[in-house]
Amino acid sequence: xxxxxxxxxxxxxxxxxxxxxxxxxxxxxxxxxxxxxxxxxxxxxxxxxxxxxxxxxxxxxxxxxxxxxxxxxxxxxxxxxxxxxxxxxxxxxxxxxxxxxxxxxxxxxxxxxxxxxxxxxxxxxxxxxxxxxxxxxxxxxxxxxxxxxxxxxxxxxxxxxxxxxxxxxxxxxxxxxxxxxxxxxxxxxxxxxxxxxxxxxxxxxxxxxxxxxxxxxxxxxxxxxxxxxxxxxxxxxxxxxxxxxxxxxxxxxxxxxxxxxxxxxxxxxxxxxxxxxxxxxxxxxxxxxxxxxxxxxxxxxxxxxxxxxxxxxxxxxxxxxxxxxxxxxxxxxxxxxxxxxxxxxxxxxxxxxxxxxxxxxxxxxxxxxxxxxxxxxxxxxxxxxxxxxxxxxxxxxxxxxxxxxxxxxxxxxxxxxxxxxxxxxxxxxxxxxxxxxxxxxxxxxxxxxxxxxxxxxxxxxxxxxxxxxxxxxxxxxxxxxxxxxxxxxxxxxxxxxxxxxxxxxxxxxxxxxxxxxxxxxxxxxxxxxxxxxxxxxxxxxxxxxxxxxxxxxxx
Numbered sequence: 436x437x438x439x440x441x442x443x444x445x446x447x448x449x450x451x452x453x454x455x456x457x458x459x460x461x462x463x464x465x466x467x468x469x470x471x472x473x474x475x476x477x478x479x480x481x482x483x484x485x486x487x488x489x490x491x492x493x494x495x496x497x498x499x500x501x502x503x504x505x506x507x508x509x510x511x512x513x514x515x516x517x518x519x520x521x522x523x524x525x526x527x528x529x530x531x532x533x534x535x536x537x538x539x540x541x542x543x544x545x546x547x548x549x550x551x552x553x554x555x556x557x558x559x560x561x562x563x564x565x566x567x568x569x570x571x572x573x574x575x576x577x578x579x580x581x582x583x584x585x586x587x588x589x590x591x592x593x594x595x596x597x598x599x600x601x602x603x604x605x606x607x608x609x610x611x612x613x614x615x616x617x618x619x620x621x622x623x624x625x626x627x628x629x630x631x632x633x634x635x636x637x638x639x640x641x642x643x644x645x646x647x648x649x650x651x652x653x654x655x656x657x658x659x660x661x662x663x664x665x666x667x668x669x670x671x672x673x674x675x676x677x678x679x680x681x682x683x684x685x686x687x688x689x690x691x692x693x694x695x696x697x698x699x700x701x702x703x704x705x706x707x708x709x710x711x712x713x714x715x716x717x718x719x720x721x722x723x724x725x726x727x728x729x730x731x732x733x734x735x736x737x738x739x740x741x742x743x744x745x746x747x748x749x750x751x752x753x754x755x756x757x758x759x760x761x762x763x764x765x766x767x768x769x770x771x772x773x774x775x776x777x778x779x780x781x782x783x784x785x786x787x788x789x790x791x792x793x794x795x796x797x798x799x800x801x802x803x804x805x806x807x808x809x810x811x812x813x814x815x816x817x818x819x820x821x822x823x824x825x826x827x828x829x830x831x832x833x834x835x836x837x838x839x840x841x842x843x844x845x846x847x848x849x850x851x852x853x854x855x856x857x858x859x860x861x862x863x864x865x866x867x868x869x870x871x872x873x874x875x876x877x878x879x880x881x882x883x884x885x886x887x888x889x890x891x892x893x894x895x896x897x898x899x900x901x902x903x904x905x906x907x908x909x910x911x912x913x914x915x916x917x918x919x920x921x922x923x924x925x926x927x928x929x930x931x932x933x934x935x936x937x938x939x940x941x942x943x944x945x946x947x948x949x950x951x952x953x954x955x956x957x958x959x960x961x962x963x964x965x966x967x968x969x970x971x972x973x974x975x976x977x978x979x980x981x982x983x984x985x986x987x988x989x990x
Contacts, residue, residue: 464886531555856885901982921947944973
């Protein structure tokens with residue numbers, strides 16, 4: 436462990452729980468998109484994300500000026516994105532920034548500096564920024580920023596009041612909004628000493644009355660339950676419908692569960708549910724278009740399922756577990772049986788994903804649409820950049836995920852693949868029939884989790900994309916939308932990077948003019964070439980991307 440002084444940035448989404456409760460899938464999809472914006476701005480400002488949890492982001496910066504400038508850029512960018520949504524569905528961050536003495540341990544930062552930044556974030560307005568006095572003193576004469584003095588604020592678990600300032604955010608017309616000053620709540624006057632015996636007596640009497648009421652209520656419920664008749668049989672099929680023993684012909688005729696190893700290898704991604712595509716799937720069942728499943732299940736659908744008459748149903752989840760019911764007496768019975776069968780298989784493998792109906796009869800009823808997929812080819816082998824897979828080098832995930840990869844992916848049967856999402860989501864498929872099958876399924880499941888297209892990073896024993904080691908990987912690189920590159924140069928960068936073979940690097944200077952290092956035999960050569968090319972058009976050049984990743988300074 437080592438101590439250091441750092442500018443600490445803490446952010447989370449205002450009203451996130453409400454947004455999730457109203458529309459979980461749309462909220463998670465937008466969170467992935469907004470996080471990509473946040474991560475890009477942090478990397479551009481030389482920041483480092485050291486912890487995330489759900490909608491929260493914690494980052495460190497080398498200076499308070501960098502942290503505040505980054506926070507303003509983030510809020511202004513997200514404000515523009517929010518204009519496309521009604522006020523009740525807008526997703527806005529609160530941000531808190533302080534300078535503090537922190538302890539670094541295994542890449543994470545701990546200490547009062549982190550805690551105070553989190554408390555300042557809680558004081559910020561929706562879409563606003565709140566900073567400590569130390570930060571205000573550092574940036575007041577260096578940035579064209581207006582502040583409102585909030586005074587000393589008493590915050591949870593911090594023994595001394597924190598003097599806070601609110602950053603005034605710029606309006607569309609160039610003027611600045613005046614932050615609403617939050618004053619600390621006044622403390623209640625202490626009760627006279629003579630009142631305490633009275634308070635204790637009143638509380639005791641109330642406790643006795645409540646206890647008696649609860650006891651009588653419990654007694655009445657017990658008597659009522661004992662006298663009630665037996666419940667009517669449920670329409671939901673019993674466990675026998677999916678038992679391994681032979682089943683009567685009227686019960687579900689279903690495929691075996693997908694390989695347990697392939698499903699147990701599903702990544703425990705930060706986002707716990709699939710995100711919808713453009714529109715729900717509908718129409719006639721097209722077996723070749725069913726996502727997440729292996730070839731054995733696809734053959735079952737093309738054969739036994741398609742040939743069967745009504746009533747029948749097919750259910751799946753994004754981890755590849757399935758359930759099917761044929762020859763049922765009603766459509767409801769078929770629906771219930773397929774869902775229950777799928778969910779039991781998923782639960783047995785401890786999959787966190789819920790099963791959903793994909794087809795009823797021969798009609799698709801899946802509500803999420805197809806998962807987002809990248810263009811083909813999904814895997815491109817390149818001898819210059821491929822190297823042996825090592826779990827410790829897997830990018831953008833924390834140590835528990837690396838342990839999971841080491842324990843599950845490395846010893847698993849081929850063909851196997853891991854797909855990675857831009858927010859650190861990942862999904863592995865093990866023991867597939869072919870490399871193409873493992874890559875497709877990994878991309879489909881990862882895309883459904885992340886809400887955006889993922890990238891195949893590992894196939895069998897090798898990394899199949901360049902994995903930078905000279906700089907720290909911070910996210911996915913998309914030249915067409917990267918804010919570090921001046922707008923009129925982005926299309927040219929996209930065109931020149933289209934081939935993608937060898938080591939490629941992108942550098943930019945203060946004016947955003949790019950320099951490229953293309954088709955190099957090694958990472959260092961690509962970096963040097965990009966910096967040299969950038970220096971011809973710009974000044975103070977630094978590398979922002981290597982291969983498919985955005986990069987920043989090493990820790």
